Amino acid sequence: MPEQFRALIVILFLACVVFVLARKPAADLIPDRDFKRRRNLWFLVTLVAFFSFGFWVYAAAATITLFLAGRREHNVMALFFMLVFAIPPAMVQIPGFGVINYLIEVNHIRILTLCVLLPAALALSKQGDTVRLGRTGPDKWLLGGVVLMTLLYLRETTLTDTLRQAVSLYIDVVLPYYVASRALKTVQDFKAALLAFVIAAFLLSIIAMAEFARHWLLYNGLIAALGIDWSMSSYLSRGGSLRASATTGQAIALAYVISVAIGFFLFVQGYVRSKLQRYMGALLLAAGLVVPLSRGPWIGTGVIIAVFIATGKGAVKRLSLLACAGLLALPLLAVVPGGEKVIDLLPYVGNVDKENITYRERLLDNSWIVIQRYPFFGSFDFRNTPEMQAMIQGEGIIDIVNSYISLALRFGLVGLGLFVGFFFSIMLGIHKAMRAFPDKDDEHRRLGRALLATLLGIMVIIFTVSSITVIPVVYYSAGGLGMAYMQLVRRLRNSEAAALASPALQPR
Numbered sequence: 001m002p003e004q005f006r007a008l009i010v011i012l013f014l015a016c017v018v019f020v021l022a023r024k025p026a027a028d029l030i031p032d033r034d035f036k037r038r039r040n041l042w043f044l045v046t047l048v049a050f051f052s053f054g055f056w057v058y059a060a061a062a063t064i065t066l067f068l069a070g071r072r073e074h075n076v077m078a079l080f081f082m083l084v085f086a087i088p089p090a091m092v093q094i095p096g097f098g099v100i101n102y103l104i105e106v107n108h109i110r111i112l113t114l115c116v117l118l119p120a121a122l123a124l125s126k127q128g129d130t131v132r133l134g135r136t137g138p139d140k141w142l143l144g145g146v147v148l149m150t151l152l153y154l155r156e157t158t159l160t161d162t163l164r165q166a167v168s169l170y171i172d173v174v175l176p177y178y179v180a181s182r183a184l185k186t187v188q189d190f191k192a193a194l195l196a197f198v199i200a201a202f203l204l205s206i207i208a209m210a211e212f213a214r215h216w217l218l219y220n221g222l223i224a225a226l227g228i229d230w231s232m233s234s235y236l237s238r239g240g241s242l243r244a245s246a247t248t249g250q251a252i253a254l255a256y257v258i259s260v261a262i263g264f265f266l267f268v269q270g271y272v273r274s275k276l277q278r279y280m281g282a283l284l285l286a287a288g289l290v291v292p293l294s295r296g297p298w299i300g301t302g303v304i305i306a307v308f309i310a311t312g313k314g315a316v317k318r319l320s321l322l323a324c325a326g327l328l329a330l331p332l333l334a335v336v337p338g339g340e341k342v343i344d345l346l347p348y349v350g351n352v353d354k355e356n357i358t359y360r361e362r363l364l365d366n367s368w369i370v371i372q373r374y375p376f377f378g379s380f381d382f383r384n385t386p387e388m389q390a391m392i393q394g395e396g397i398i399d400i401v402n403s404y405i406s407l408a409l410r411f412g413l414v415g416l417g418l419f420v421g422f423f424f425s426i427m428l429g430i431h432k433a434m435r436a437f438p439d440k441d442d443e444h445r446r447l448g449r450a451l452l453a454t455l456l457g458i459m460v461i462i463f464t465v466s467s468i469t470v471i472p473v474v475y476y477s478a479g480g481l482g483m484a485y486m487q488l489v490r491r492l493r494n495s496e497a498a499a500l501a502s503p504a505l506q507p508r
Contacts (some may be wrong), residue, residue, distance in 0.1 A: 002095075003220075004222045005050070005217075006045075007222065007317075008222075011207060012043070012046070014206045014207055015042070015043070015206075018199070022150060023039075024274075025273075034075075037073075038079060039085060040064075042066070042083060044202075045062060045087065045440060049226070050222055052225075053225060054227055055092050055226045059111055060169075062108070063111060066116055070115055070119055070120065071119070071294050072115035074181070075184075076117060077180055077184060077477075078193045080112060080117060081194075082199065083112055083471065084200065085203070085246070085247050085248065086108070087246075088219050088249055089108050089109045089248075089469050090108075090228040090232070090233075092106060092422065094106060095150075100160055103164075109172075112498075113171050113172075113253050117179045122505060124179065133174075133178055136483065138425045138479065138483050141421045141425055142174070142177060142422050144418045145419055146166075146173060148377075148415055149165070149169060149411060149413060150165065150166045150369045152378070152380075152410075152415070155425060156380035158508070160435060166457055172473060175476065180193075180479075180481050181481075181483035181487070182484070184481065184484040185484070185487075185488065190267075190484075190485070194267055194450075196483075197370050201258050201265075202281070202285070205287060205288025206284065207244075208244035208288050211244040211246065212242055215242045217233065230249070238352060239293065239352045243291075245295070246392075248428065249469040251293060252292065252464070252473055253465070254288075254294075255297035256296075256297050256458075256462075258288040258297070259297040260454055260457070260474055260478065262289065262301055262305070263303060263457055264451055264454065265282065265285060266304075267450035272444060278444045289301060294466075295347040296461050296464030299464075300460045300461035304453045305453070305457070307456050308449050308450075308453040312438075312449060313441060319451045334469055359391075359393075359399075360401060363401065363405065364405070367402075367409060368389060370387050370409060371413070375413055376409075376413060379410075400466050401465055402463055402465070402466065403463070403465065404462070404463060404469045406467065426455065429486040430455070430482050430485055430486060431448075431449050433448055436492070445487065451478070451481055451482050455479070458474075458475050
């Protein structure tokens with residue numbers, strides 16, 4: 001039996017386990033018909049991919065399937081989050097048919113974006129109550145960054161390639177942000193969207209656990225069967241164990257997605273009535289976070305949990321308990337069987353792959369020298385500088401394992417400032433919006449806490465990884481969710497103000 005079919009049997013079995021266990025708690029948040037429809041689409045997309053035997057066959061079938069599904073879906077972000085990790089995002093070039101080298105690169109995420117988010121964006125733009133793109137502060141930061149990147153591409157490439165890059169930025173950056181920031185208008189919309197992301201992360205977690213246990217990357221056979229040459233997905237180990245990656249292509253990208261899902265889980269778990277089901281969900285995500293053996297997302301997850309607690313009720317007491325639990329865990333691990341292996345994996349504590357931390361420290365030092373040489377708008381040939389050539393690893397590559405450094409090197413401090421300003425303006429807006437709800441148990445405030453904590457965690461994690469595979473689409477979508485939350489709170493305030501101003505409510 002071909003490898004992809006053996007893997008498919010395992011994947012379908014594990015997915016059935018997740019969907020069966022998730023159906024009842026999901027009913028506490030969304031109608032069962034929505035859960036079943038999105039679940040069936042996940043199975044359909046997976047089966048189409050495994051039985052296509054070629055990327056273009058899959059692309060054609062997926063385009064029809066996703067376009068029709070998007071027209072029936074009332075919450076397109078929930079559909080997007082459910083399916084965005086269903087298939088590895090390996091890129092394939094659309095040929096130029098002799099006129100140009102190629103038209104554009106496409107992958108599963110771009111097909112999903114064009115079939116689901118683009119029609120939704122066009123529909124939203126025609127609605128009278130939709131805030132036009134470019135009117136808000138975060139919009140301006142984002143569009144400023146996109147325009148700057150597009151213009152800077154001109155200095156090193158052709159006009160045709162610059163247009164290609166501009167289209168790619170629109171698909172990968174603008175569309176996920178715009179639809180996420182405009183389509184979600186009620187708390188119920190947020191429940192459905194965040195739940196979909198969490199369920200998708202449950203699927204990734206259980207698949208990653210199987211990969212870790214069997215030392216088998218389950219989606220590699222699919223990539224080969226589709227005829228895609230994708231160097232991103234490869235067998236990596238740490239401490240003698242396989243680093244799971246599932247559909248994300250890289251272990252750290254998988255752990256990053258699970259970390260974001262934990263932030264969203266902090267919100268949705270509040271609606272699940274069964275404590276057992278909440279604990280099971282938390283344990284599954286925790287296992288999914290561990291098996292990629294990626295330390296940066298572990299730190300990011302700690303930040304997410306700490307910020308969520310710090311913005312809630314009894315923050316000092318709960319943070320103190322969390323700190324004590326962390327301090328007690330280290331000596332406990334030192335005495336339990338297998339505990340020393342766990343300690344060895346911890347950053348700055350263990351001894352496994354300590355050279356990775358040293359490499360990151362050298363990268364910061366050498367990159368700063370190059371950034372000072374091209375401070376404002378960076379340089380596209382920064383890799384040819386002596387400082388960066390000194391960073392070449394055994395594989396013959398320069399791994400820029402830091403999204404901020406990558407931006408500063410390519411687009412200068414101006415580009416980096418626009419990127420950071422975008423997320424900072426959203427986090428500041430969320431924090432201000434949360435003040436409208438003094439009751440720290442209010443669901444609107446709890447939603448803001450989860451979004452704020454998640455965005456802060458993302459900003460920490462991308463300090464340890466470049467923006468590869470699924471990483472950018474997740475953080476731009478999360479930024480859109482933050483913008484949608486700000487607009488939700490603004491509408492609630494306006495409604496309350498209108499109600500108070502109504503003559504029918506005035507004292508006679």
